[in-house]
Amino acid sequence: MKFRAVRIFEEDGKFLKKIVERSIDDLPEGDVVINVKYTSLNYKDALSCIGNRGVTRNYPHTPGIDAAGVVTESKTSDFKPGDEVILTGFDLGMNTDGGFGEYIRVPKEWVIKRPENLSLKEAMVYGTAGFTAGLSVYELMKDVKPENGKILVSGGTGGVGSHAVRFLSKMGYNVTAVINGDQEEKLAKELGAKDTVNREVLDDKSGKALLKQSWAGVVDTVGGNPLSTAIRSASYGGVVTTCGNVAGGELPFSTVYPFILRGVKLVGIDSVQCPKEKREKIWELISKEWKGANLESGIKEVDMAGIFDEVENMLNGRLIGRVIIRHKG
Ligand SMILES: NC(=O)c1ccc[n+]([C@@H]2O[C@H](COP(=O)([O-])OP(=O)(O)OC[C@H]3O[C@@H](n4cnc5c(N)ncnc54)[C@H](OP(=O)(O)O)[C@@H]3O)[C@@H](O)[C@H]2O)c1
Incomplete structure (x- = not known):
């Protein structure tokens, strides 16, 4: 199966951003395949886009440290196709292909089920x-x-x-x-x-x-x-x-x-390696007691092609508010 993804290529010491077609077989091994519906732009992603080795060692690479989407394949009984899930942290988008692609394949430990009171989009507004x-x-x-x-x-x-x-x-x-x-x-x-x-x-x-x-x-x-x-x-x-x-x-x-x-x-505080049980507890609180009104004020939504301008804005200090990305595929 084919899908679209942002891909950063290293050519002659320069880092080029492109949108390419990939297949599920190109993704790293993992327990769960997820069709990413929303992702968000974080500073680490912007750094990964420009070849920062502290974030991403090897290129070509697909950034995106946050993802929210739907399980399409699962080798574990923890998840089944159709489950809506959230991912933040671990190695996603750093040295494992991340949410800037329409599909990801990851270990089950990185994935949590979407809490009932939080949409996939809202999850990425928080990210x-x-x-x-x-x-x-x-x-x-x-x-x-x-x-x-x-x-x-x-x-x-x-x-x-x-x-x-x-x-x-x-x-x-x-x-x-x-x-x-x-x-x-x-x-x-x-x-x-x-x-x-x-x-x-x-x-x-x-x-x-x-x-x-x-x-x-x-x-x-x-x-x-x-x-x-x-x-x-x-x-x-x-x-x-x-x-x-x-x-x-x-x-x-x-x-x-x-x-x-x-x-x-x-x-x-470490959000990257935070254990799953605590992760689930925090997302539950975010989805219920802590969830406020006007969540989407100051949020800009773009599609995959819109990522490139927003990365430039972020790196140049011109970004106001938070950017989320909605995938079409
Ligand atoms: N430990 C973890 O797991 C974890 C997870 C996420 C983020 N982080 C870290 O947390 C920090 C904040 O992340 P963020 O996403 O909130 O970043 P952000 O959106 O860029 O916000 C940074 C804030 O700090 C202010 N600031 C910048 N330079 C400052 C300075 N020299 N003195 C005082 N305030 C300054 C900024 O003010 P202006 O906008 O007015 O410049 C802005 O309000 C970063 O260091 C990030 O790497 C850690």
């Missing part, structure tokens, strides 16, 4: 970003209740941050979003944030090991000194989650004191 936000909020909610105080979300209008603001607000938390200028304030408020602070507030360079206790919890999506500032300004017993490094991989000015004098907890 890896929403799932990572879900993991962060899940960890924070274990120890921090809405009455404990304010929650800070850094990168508050970014992919992960915006979903975290949505989920926490929906669950009754008083959320402050870290933004970058006035333009993002409106969006943060629409997402449910009660307050916003500009980036500078979360970039303390005083060198103090402990700052004024301000946050009962922090969902950090940027790392670097903003994360260090968050840890140093977390309240007694506060929880800080960390998932990203866009502001740096180091933790300047950090010491053990917030942890041993204030009992602050730092929780690492």
